[in-house]
Amino acid sequence: MFSAAVLRASAAGIRCLTRTRPVYTAPLVVRCFSHAEVETDEEFDSRWVTYFSKPDLDTWELCKGMNTLIGYDLVPEPKILDSALRACRRLNDLASAIRILEAVKDKSGPHKEIYPYVIQELTPTLQELGISTPEELGIDKV
Amino acid sequence: MAHQAHAYHMVDPSPWPLTGAIAALLLTSGLAIWFHFHSTTLMTLGLILTLLTMYQWWRDIIREGTFQGHHTPPVQKGLRYGMILFITSEVFFFLGFFWAFYHSSLAPTPELGGCWPPTGITTLDPFEVPLLNTAVLLASGVTVTWAHHSLMEGERKQAIQSLALTILLGLYFTALQAMEYYEAPFTIADGVYGSTFFVATGFHGLHVIIGSTFLAVCLLRQIQYHFTSEHHFGFEAAAWYWHFVDVVWLFLYVSIYWWGS
Numbered sequence: 001m002f003s004a005a006v007l008r009a010s011a012a013g014i015r016c017l018t019r020t021r022p023v024y025t026a027p028l029v030v031r032c033f034s035h036a037e038v039e040t041d042e043e044f045d046s047r048w049v050t051y052f053s054k055p056d057l058d059t060w061e062l063c064k065g066m067n068t069l070i071g072y073d074l075v076p077e078p079k080i081l082d083s084a085l086r087a088c089r090r091l092n093d094l095a096s097a098i099r100i101l102e103a104v105k106d107k108s109g110p111h112k113e114i115y116p117y118v119i120q121e122l123t124p125t126l127q128e129l130g131i132s133t134p135e136e137l138g139i140d141k142v
Numbered sequence: 143m144a145h146q147a148h149a150y151h152m153v154d155p156s157p158w159p160l161t162g163a164i165a166a167l168l169l170t171s172g173l174a175i176w177f178h179f180h181s182t183t184l185m186t187l188g189l190i191l192t193l194l195t196m197y198q199w200w201r202d203i204i205r206e207g208t209f210q211g212h213h214t215p216p217v218q219k220g221l222r223y224g225m226i227l228f229i230t231s232e233v234f235f236f237l238g239f240f241w242a243f244y245h246s247s248l249a250p251t252p253e254l255g256g257c258w259p260p261t262g263i264t265t266l267d268p269f270e271v272p273l274l275n276t277a278v279l280l281a282s283g284v285t286v287t288w289a290h291h292s293l294m295e296g297e298r299k300q301a302i303q304s305l306a307l308t309i310l311l312g313l314y315f316t317a318l319q320a321m322e323y324y325e326a327p328f329t330i331a332d333g334v335y336g337s338t339f340f341v342a343t344g345f346h347g348l349h350v351i352i353g354s355t356f357l358a359v360c361l362l363r364q365i366q367y368h369f370t371s372e373h374h375f376g377f378e379a380a381a382w383y384w385h386f387v388d389v390v391w392l393f394l395y396v397s398i399y400w401w402g403s
Contacts, residue, residue, distance in 0.1 A: 063249035066256060095252035103256070 045077050052083035055090075062087050066100060075107045075114055078121035085122070089129045097131045098139075105134075149214040151206065158199035165191035200359075204376070208368045218375050225379045229386050232349070236390050239342040240397065246334045247402055254333060258402065263335050264327045265403040271322050272399045275315055279388045282311035286357070286381050293364070296371045305361045305377075308384070312354035319347050339398060346390055353387045356380040 039047075051057075051065050066084060069076055076084075081100060088097035101119070108114035119126075119133060126133065134140040146152065165188050172185025207213035213221070247258045255261030266272060285308040292301035323340075330340040360377045363369060369377060 059251070060245070060249045063251055063256065067248065067250060067258070070256075093252065096256065099252055099256045 045080055048076065048080045049083045052080070052087045054087075057087050057090070059091055059093065062091060062093070062096065066096070066103070070103050070107060075104060075111075075118070078118055081118065081122060082125050085125055085129060085131060088131075094131065097129070098134060098137070101131075102134055102140075105140075149216050151212040151214070151217045153206070156199070156202065158195050158202070161191060162195040162199070165189075165195055204363070204368065207376075208363075213373070213375070218373075221375055221379070225382060229382060232386065236342070236345070236393075239338070239345065240393065243338040243342060243398060243402070246338055254335075258335075260333055260335050263332065266322065266326065266399065268395070268399040268403055271318055272395060275318055276391065276395050278311050278315045278318070279391050282308045282315070283385060283388045285311065286384050290377065290381055293369055293374050293377060294371055298364075301364055301369075302361065305357060305364060309354055309357050309361060312350055312357065312384075316347065316350055316354070319343070319350075342398060343394060346387070346394055349387050349390070353380070353384045356383055 048065075048069060052062070054061070057065075062084070069080070069084075081104065084100055085097050088094070088100070101122075104118050105115040125131075168184055168188030168191060170188075172182070172188045175184045176182050250256055250258045250260060259265050285304045289301050289304035289308060292298075292304055328336050328339070330336045330344075357380050360369075360380045363376060368374075
């Protein structure tokens, strides 16, 4: 739902009209899309949940994963964020956990309804892991 | 009269390896003395000895090759291998700093705000002076190639002009970069961004200065008729080094200045 569907593996998407062999009289339309595999939203989500679920994920991999994920043109699903927050817990990194929540708010851009929804979905996890939101800490205002 | 039955160069005993080793010792221990006891005497002594060693050792090589004819084809081949191996070692040297940069920038830590460039860092616009610097070095690659072809074709005046132009471009790069360093809104002390930026570009700048010096020595030698159209390995070595410096800059520009902004 949140994937703005930009993450298609390099789709060329150029339509072109080509002539077929002289045997047929009518021209055929050929769609010149890239032959790369297209990942579904579910596959994308589960790939990232798996990434953060690695038991021996190290700090560098956590930072790299988050940086890559936030670079995409989408707001990550709560299940991905849940996996990332649990990775932060394993690595004793509270700062990154709260930063992830800030990043979600930033990625939502003008869609102000996304952030409260994500917090709502993550509340059980936040309570379980003892993670405060930026709003609770008063650091959401500059 | 004794003759050797091979084309290789058995060098005469020389004091310069020893003075070089002593210079290295004085430089390193002098550095430690400077850090702990605030005296620069030992280090300065080491620096002077280093410069004297380099001057005299390379002067002797020029005497042996250009004036005494010891640089036969197999000897020159050995010198070529040597220069290639040296440049390769320098490639690995820079590889380390690129590793440090990518380690820090691909996975920015929470201390930086989890982002690259880090929070609070105003990066340099890659399309301003850094782009000019790229053009300057690329142009100098063209002029040094022009110099090489002039040398090979026996065009003395053109060789001198194009080599001089190459050196001027190198100096222009150094001047521009020095100004950028002075005007930059961040310093080497500004977290890992400052560290990776100034160490990587700083060592590159040092190599530009070294390369420009090498080319300047070649210019002086060319003016004094040391090079022939067939035999000018000193120049070729300087040109290889210069191209290496240019390539390192291109990687720096794309990685740190452009992608890293």
